[in-house]
Amino acid sequence: MSNVVFLLLTCMLTSNVCTSSALAVPTLSAYKRSFPYTALMGFLFSFILICSGVGYYLIYSLLEDYSVQYAKLMIIVALVGLFSFLGYFIFRALNKEAFYIYEKSYTFLFMFVSCVGVLIYSIVNQVFVNYILSLVFYSLGFVIVNFIVYGAYYKINGPYAPNSLRGLPLLLVLMAIIGFAFAGFEVLI
C-alpha cells in the first residue's frame, strides 16, 4: 500500500479528528444552517490548521536540538492564534453577513481550540511531506463530517428530536455512528 493511501485511510477515516479523537467536535457544534457558510467554515479550518502546521513543523525542526518539549505548546498556541486572527480578518473582508454569524456563533473560539487539539494530536517527528499530507487529510476528514452534520442539522436540532436530546447529545450519537462506519476501513490497512 502506498504511503499516501495509508495516510488517507488513517488520517481521514479511521483516525478522523471528529469521530476518533473528538477534538474537532466543538467546531461542529457551531452554526450549520447554510451550505455556503458550512463550506467557508471547512475552508477556514483547513487554512488555519495547515498554515499553522507548516509553521509548527519548521520551528520544531529548527529548535529540535535545544530540548523544546515545554515550549511546544506555546509555539502551537502562538501559531494557531496568529492564523486564526488572519482568518478572522480575511473573513471580515470577504462577507459581512457570514462574519456576523461567525462572531455570533463563537466560531473563533471553537476553531481555535480544535486546531490546537489537532496539532497536539499530530505527530511532528516525521518527514515533512508526510506531516503536511496528514494535516491535509485531517482537514478533509473534518470537511466530510462537517457536511454530514450540515445534512443532519434539522434532524438534530429540529422539533423531531426529544427536548433533552436536542443539540449536542444527538450530535454525539451521530459522531459515534460515523465513527463506526469509518472504523470499517481498518480492514483495508
Place this chain on the structure above:
Amino acid sequence: MNNKEGLNPVFISTLAVLPLITLAQTLNEIVFLGLVASLAYAIAISFVSILEKMTDRNLRFFVFMIIACAVISIAQYIYSLFPNKLFSTAGEKIDYCLVTAGILALDTIYVNPKTELTHYFYRLLIQIPLFLGIYLLFGSVREIMAHGTLWNIDLGFSGLEFMRSTPGALVLLAVICAFCNSFYLAGKHKKLQYDMLVSKYKMKINIERNASRIEAVNASERQNFGADELIEKKKEEEEGPKGE
C-alpha cells in the same frame, strides 16, 4: 447550541469533556486530568479578568490561551519531576487539558463577561463543579462498563469491548449529557413558571392598587382635581376678545 436565553451550561461542560474522553480509561486518571484542566482554567481566567475593559473578546481569549498554556507547561514539568504510576497514561497527555480549559472559558469571556467580582466567582463556582461532575460521572460509568473495575478495584466482570472504543465513549457521554440536560431543562422550566407567577401577582396587585386610586379620585370632592374649572376658564378667555 445557543439560544435567546444564552448558552446551555451542560453543553459547555460536555464539550469541555470531549477532548479528554479518549485519553484516560480509568477514574484515577480522569480525576487527575480534570483537576489539571480546572486549575489551568481558574488561574488563566483570573488573570484575564483583569483585562476585561481593555481588549476585545477574541484577543482576550488569545491571552487566556497563552496563560493557560504556561500553567499547563508548568504542570507538565512538575509531573516530569515526580512521575506517578497511578497517572502514567494521563500524565503524558496533560497538553490536551488546554483544549478543555479553552472551551470552559467560552461562557466567562464571550457570553457573560465579568461585571462584578462576585459574579465572576459565581460563574467559576458553577462551571468547575459542573464540568468535574460530568467528567467524573462519565469516568466512573466508563471504567465500570469497559473494564469491570472502579478506581482499580475489581468488580468481578471483564467489561464490554464496545465501551473501550471512542464511539462507545461518545454514546455514553451523549447519554450523560441528555440526563443532565433533562434536569437543567426541568429546573429552567420551573424557574420560568415561578417568574410568570410572580409577574402575574405583581399585575394583580397593580390592578387592585389602580382600582383603589380610581375610587379615591371619584370619591374626591373636587371633580377631576379642578380640571373642569381650568377648561372653563380657558374657554372664557378665548371667547372674551371675540365678544368685545
